[in-house]
Amino acid sequence: MAAEDGQFSPPTIYEFYPEVFLFEGTPFAINRIMMIRLIVMVLLIVLFWLWARKFNQSVKAGQVVPGRFQLLGEMALNFVRKSIAHDQLGEKDGDRFLPLLTTIFFMVLGMNITGIIPFANIAGTSVIGIPLVLAAAAYVTFIYAGVKRHGMGFFKNALFPSGVPVYFYTLVTPIEFLSTFILRPVTLALRLLMNMVAGHLLLVLCFSATHFFFFQAEGIFQFFGAGTLLFGFAFTLFEILVSVLQAYVFTLLTTVYIQLALADEH
Amino acid sequence: MDAVNIAELSGNIAVVGYGLAAIGPGIGVGLVVSKTIESIARQPELAGRLQVTMWLGIAFTEALALIGLATPFIFA
Numbered sequence: 001m002a003a004e005d006g007q008f009s010p011p012t013i014y015e016f017y018p019e020v021f022l023f024e025g026t027p028f029a030i031n032r033i034m035m036i037r038l039i040v041m042v043l044l045i046v047l048f049w050l051w052a053r054k055f056n057q058s059v060k061a062g063q064v065v066p067g068r069f070q071l072l073g074e075m076a077l078n079f080v081r082k083s084i085a086h087d088q089l090g091e092k093d094g095d096r097f098l099p100l101l102t103t104i105f106f107m108v109l110g111m112n113i114t115g116i117i118p119f120a121n122i123a124g125t126s127v128i129g130i131p132l133v134l135a136a137a138a139y140v141t142f143i144y145a146g147v148k149r150h151g152m153g154f155f156k157n158a159l160f161p162s163g164v165p166v167y168f169y170t171l172v173t174p175i176e177f178l179s180t181f182i183l184r185p186v187t188l189a190l191r192l193l194m195n196m197v198a199g200h201l202l203l204v205l206c207f208s209a210t211h212f213f214f215f216q217a218e219g220i221f222q223f224f225g226a227g228t229l230l231f232g233f234a235f236t237l238f239e240i241l242v243s244v245l246q247a248y249v250f251t252l253l254t255t256v257y258i259q260l261a262l263a264d265e266h
Numbered sequence: 267m268d269a270v271n272i273a274e275l276s277g278n279i280a281v282v283g284y285g286l287a288a289i290g291p292g293i294g295v296g297l298v299v300s301k302t303i304e305s306i307a308r309q310p311e312l313a314g315r316l317q318v319t320m321w322l323g324i325a326f327t328e329a330l331a332l333i334g335l336a337t338p339f340i341f342a
Binding site for chain 1: 321322324325328332335339
């Protein structure tokens, strides 16, 4: 990463294409990012299995006061249920789409947070695969929700909003089509991906600059290293915030798209 | 570098392009947040709902800056 011959080389996009070390040349090629994704997936499954077992046990035992571990689980799951799903969709529809929303929230959060965990240091979502799959899931779900509720009226509502003079449809319909059926999934995927890419590049830039200033630069320039190191720490904290925020925003936008699809025509 | 070439710059013009692309969303996000703060100051009891709407507004506005960030990778 950092320079060898006294020249500083800034991070490039090849940060996100680490060496393949397993199953090279097959569709199952595994590099560092893929390995991190698999580890996060296993950890999430184990965590949720433990939580589910704990919930079951305390229900069976008639235990009213939850322990620390159980309380954490209840708070995390209730956050998605109460303040995202029920708030936007209402109790009935909120619970219908809750499994998808919970999956999206915890998957995005888990994959994002590896960006600042030492030795992992790259977010599982910083390559297009995961954001694309999640955005596709959200896309299919809101179209399903709309079609299930309104039938073909969903497409009519989305493309030909009522209350617009007929001759304006030549202008409105292409814009609505573009924004609803193309830009929504694209921006969902891009927003998550680009936040993680930019965050990772900033962190690499800060810390490789620190390395450069401390070990390669001479005289007064060595003091700049302290500044970049400080910036690196500040951006690490900022990245924690961004990880949680992106998980929240992704889930919230999916919920809002579902809500817009379910809404009655006006 | 000799004195004649002191104003010479090297690099990619796309960097300037991204700087321009970030102006609009920057102003936009600022407006969204400032209006939310104003509204919360007027009606503190609505803070929770206003914040949710604020995050939505930020997410939509910010998308433009992020599309700007993605463009060089797509059209490289």
